[in-house]
Amino acid sequence: MREEIRRCLSDEIGDILDKIKGSDQIQEVRLRNGQPLWVRAGGRGFFPDAAGNAVLPEQGKIISKRDIKVTVSKLSAYSLYAFEEELCRGFLTIEGGHRVGFCGKAVMEGGRIKTLHQISSLNIRVARQVFGCAEKILPFVQEGDRFLSSVLISPPGCGKTTLLREMIRCLSRSGITIGVADERGEIAGMRDGLAQMELGPCTDIMYGCPKAQAMEMLLRSMSPEIIAADELGREEEYEAVEAMVHGGVEILCTMHGSSMEDILRRKLPCHMARQGMLKRYIFLSADRGAGIVERILDERGTVLFQRKEETADVAAGSGNDFDFNDNNAQRRFFCPAGEISSGGFEGAGAGLRTAGKSHGLFV
Amino acid sequence: MKELERALGLLENHMAYLSEPLPEVFFSISCKTGGMVGLILQETAEEMARRQQETAEEIWERVWQKYLPKTYFTAVDLEAILHFGQTLGFLDQKQQVGSAKLLLGYLRETQASLQRKLEKNGRLYYGMGMLGGILLVVVLL
Numbered sequence: 001m002r003e004e005i006r007r008c009l010s011d012e013i014g015d016i017l018d019k020i021k022g023s024d025q026i027q028e029v030r031l032r033n034g035q036p037l038w039v040r041a042g043g044r045g046f047f048p049d050a051a052g053n054a055v056l057p058e059q060g061k062i063i064s065k066r067d068i069k070v071t072v073s074k075l076s077a078y079s080l081y082a083f084e085e086e087l088c089r090g091f092l093t094i095e096g097g098h099r100v101g102f103c104g105k106a107v108m109e110g111g112r113i114k115t116l117h118q119i120s121s122l123n124i125r126v127a128r129q130v131f132g133c134a135e136k137i138l139p140f141v142q143e144g145d146r147f148l149s150s151v152l153i154s155p156p157g158c159g160k161t162t163l164l165r166e167m168i169r170c171l172s173r174s175g176i177t178i179g180v181a182d183e184r185g186e187i188a189g190m191r192d193g194l195a196q197m198e199l200g201p202c203t204d205i206m207y208g209c210p211k212a213q214a215m216e217m218l219l220r221s222m223s224p225e226i227i228a229a230d231e232l233g234r235e236e237e238y239e240a241v242e243a244m245v246h247g248g249v250e251i252l253c254t255m256h257g258s259s260m261e262d263i264l265r266r267k268l269p270c271h272m273a274r275q276g277m278l279k280r281y282i283f284l285s286a287d288r289g290a291g292i293v294e295r296i297l298d299e300r301g302t303v304l305f306q307r308k309e310e311t312a313d314v315a316a317g318s319g320n321d322f323d324f325n326d327n328n329a330q331r332r333f334f335c336p337a338g339e340i341s342s343g344g345f346e347g348a349g350a351g352l353r354t355a356g357k358s359h360g361l362f363v
Numbered sequence: 364m365k366e367l368e369r370a371l372g373l374l375e376n377h378m379a380y381l382s383e384p385l386p387e388v389f390f391s392i393s394c395k396t397g398g399m400v401g402l403i404l405q406e407t408a409e410e411m412a413r414r415q416q417e418t419a420e421e422i423w424e425r426v427w428q429k430y431l432p433k434t435y436f437t438a439v440d441l442e443a444i445l446h447f448g449q450t451l452g453f454l455d456q457k458q459q460v461g462s463a464k465l466l467l468g469y470l471r472e473t474q475a476s477l478q479r480k481l482e483k484n485g486r487l488y489y490g491m492g493m494l495g496g497i498l499l500v501v502v503l504l
Binding site: 007008010011066069070072073074076077078079080081082084087107114115117 | 378382383384385386388416451452453454456458459460
């Protein structure tokens with residue numbers, strides 16, 4: 001169990017989590033007043049008992065009002081009043097970049113949530129940074145020294161944000177100035193003005209404000225070469241991206257979606273695709289566990305990379321989302337072979353366009 | 364009581380305008396307040412910084428109970444102080460400031476009442492002293 005999270009929990013709950021097998025793989029911890037403690041670890045959710053074993057809900061550790069109060073007190077350093085803005089948004093980022101979601105009685109003012117009282121549920125999401133997971137994808141999003149505007153597309157829980165974070169870090173380390181529009185603090189995990197996640201030495205982060213406004217501010221004030229944002233969804237965000245592209249800035253973003261057809265069915269992403277604003281489309285899936293790159297397309301729909309089915313079997317059953325010390329996990333995140341030359345990915349960008357077949361969707 | 368009043372005034376301002384975490388606020392105020400109240404706030408800040416298994420309310424009560432015999436606060440005063448502790452760290456800004464104002468109001472009211480008693484009793488004791496002195500002179504004469 002990560003130390004930053006352990007410190008925020010009561011001793012009893014912390015001990016239970018420590019006893020869970022594979023406690024370093026805990027992804028989520030949920031505390032609900034009057035309900036059993038729930039944990040997700042290794043992709044599996046369960047109710048642990050005092051010994052950390054998965055049991056029926058009735059046999060699990062029941063969370064009391066005091067457990068919630070102690071946890072909230074420790075999370076907020078006994079100062080919930082100092083986190084009003086975070087309470088309005090419904091979550092708080094703690095040391096280490098972990099996010100804690102709150103649920104309770106909403107206090108409304110002027111039709112908007114002003115704050116939360118009587119907090120009844122907490123959802124602690126463990127932040128993870130996977131160093132090196134973007135290494136083999138980067139050649140596909142660069143032409144020489146130039147970065148090509150790219151989008152990571154997948155359903156929720158497939159590793160978009162993790163991959164985005166690592167791509168930002170790697171590009172920043174190569175000296176490229178990157179501006180990050182981090183509306184919900186998920187990319188950088190900002191706390192007290194300090195990024196809890198490593199995003200590289202040339203990264204400027206605007207957080208806590210709508211992405212569209214953040215992008216405009218970054219463009220005006222920080223002169224970035226690349227602007228990165230997570231989960232484009234609103235109309236003004238797509239408009240902001242268009243403005244960035246016309247302003248000569250490259251874009252690195254993520255979108256929800258499962259396929260190119262899915263993307264093209266939506267008005268704004270379709271418009272972006274047809275205008276050629278984005279040069280690379282990277283699709284991830286969670287069919288065999290999070291972090292699998294399914295395919296990479298260019299702006300014409302040419303397939304630059306397609307995952308081969310049999311390599312997916314290597315990943316299945318490994319149990320870990322992002323273990324880059326494990327070769328099998330490496331292949332899972334970026335599988336070689338498929339329709340591309342089997343000699344690895346050196347100079348992958350150059351020889352692939354002629355070798356790949358067109359996706360045909362942009363015609 | 365004046366020390367606590369001053370501390371609460373500072374606390375109210377810190378919460379309303381700076382939104383600093385409570386342990387830091389208490390520590391800062393303890394340095395400015397001094398005296399027994401300063402000591403109490405300092406120990407409260409240290410206990411909170413350790414982030415053990417207690418809530419803010421429990422820490423507040425434990426520290427006040429420990430130092431109460433060394434102060435001049437009555438049981439009624441302590442009740443008001445502990446009631447304030449029940450709201451510590453778990454309310455939004457407006458309510459937290461309001462809670463501090465409530466205790467501040469109580470302290471000011473109590474001080475005003477004590478001041479009135481002091482003035483009334485002061486006149487009485489002065490008068491008694493004068494009469495006692497005159498009586499002594501008469502007896503000696």
